[in-house]
Amino acid sequence: MSASIIDGKAAAQALRDRLAIEVSRIDAEHSWVPGLAVVLVGEDPASQVYVRNKGKQTAEAGMRSFEHKLPASTSERELLDLVESLNRDDAVNGILVQLPLPEHIDAQLVIETIDPAKDVDGFHPMNTGALSNGDPTALVPCTPLGCLMMLREQFPEGIAGLNAVVVGRSNIVGKPMAQLLIAESCTVTVAHSKTRDLPALCRTADILVAAVGRPEMVRGDWVKEGAVVIDVGINRVQLEGQEKARLVGDVAFAEAAERAKAITPVPGGVGPMTIACLLRNTVVAACRQHRVVCELG
Numbered sequence: 001m002s003a004s005i006i007d008g009k010a011a012a013q014a015l016r017d018r019l020a021i022e023v024s025r026i027d028a029e030h031s032w033v034p035g036l037a038v039v040l041v042g043e044d045p046a047s048q049v050y051v052r053n054k055g056k057q058t059a060e061a062g063m064r065s066f067e068h069k070l071p072a073s074t075s076e077r078e079l080l081d082l083v084e085s086l087n088r089d090d091a092v093n094g095i096l097v098q099l100p101l102p103e104h105i106d107a108q109l110v111i112e113t114i115d116p117a118k119d120v121d122g123f124h125p126m127n128t129g130a131l132s133n134g135d136p137t138a139l140v141p142c143t144p145l146g147c148l149m150m151l152r153e154q155f156p157e158g159i160a161g162l163n164a165v166v167v168g169r170s171n172i173v174g175k176p177m178a179q180l181l182i183a184e185s186c187t188v189t190v191a192h193s194k195t196r197d198l199p200a201l202c203r204t205a206d207i208l209v210a211a212v213g214r215p216e217m218v219r220g221d222w223v224k225e226g227a228v229v230i231d232v233g234i235n236r237v238q239l240e241g242q243e244k245a246r247l248v249g250d251v252a253f254a255e256a257a258e259r260a261k262a263i264t265p266v267p268g269g270v271g272p273m274t275i276a277c278l279l280r281n282t283v284v285a286a287c288r289q290h291r292v293v294c295e296l297g
């Protein structure tokens, strides 16, 4: 089998096109547009790329974008004050505070200070709790949501009953991904650094999600013939004798593609869908705050 390559860029563009239509309908009928605030503390390079793409795409979808770039020396109190002022700002429907934050700031405290109704990352305990309860009103973390949307496209007959293995147990990806797959009636196993015989476990997966942040850790012979592979990793690797760093996933792409039915590439897979889902969550959150019906399905 030679895998089909899941085009995350195209899927993200299609979702953003639908969002733009919904935003213009809301504007025409209600005379407001959704607003997203992104807060970046310090100079993490990955976060800077993400913020740049996000601001551009927010505006392209007809939404308002508010960017707050603060120095790495910002105190925890200053950041909490900013979050509280964004909570009170009616033009701001979604708030995202870029992670990681500098060491001297308690990231969990910052997350818990965000109004859960504006928590478009879905990281607030109110939203993680709602997700684990199967509450459809939960704001769902963007990366797992994007992965699920791409997975659904690969299985017209549905994913209920399939074996899913999620490699990685982070609060940002692994755990919410597992919750979403449970809600879809998959049989879900979450693997991590202490898992015994990870290759054999992965070979049981009809759906294999790799979210560990280790370049090309998942090898081709870990992939079951005909599986769908979702690669969440975005690792910058510096090759000897080469000027520019190369982006690679958590999956050895060429090897895995020989056995998978379909696989996401890096770049151009999960990353673009993450941003599109952030915009989607902002539209959904804005509609709830204004108590109007959102026609995104």
Ligand SMILES: Nc1nc(=O)c2c([nH]1)NC[C@@H]1CN(c3ccc(C(=O)N[C@@H](CCC(=O)O)C(=O)O)cc3)C=[N+]21
Pocket: 046, 047, 049, 050, 053, 096, 097, 098, 099, 100, 121, 142, 234, 247, 266, 267, 268, 269, 270, 271, 272, 274, 275
């Ligand atoms: N509160 C918070 N929420 C986040 O969702 C969050 C965050 N903090 N901190 C940083 C990470 C990183 N992240 C990315 C999203 C999209 C791409 C993306 O679109 N990547 C392109 C490649 C971009 C490139 O060339 O570097 C791709 O995969 O095709 C990358 C990285 C979201 N993050």
Ligand SMILES: [Mg+2]
Pocket: 121, 141, 142, 143, 274
């Ligand atoms: Mg996210």
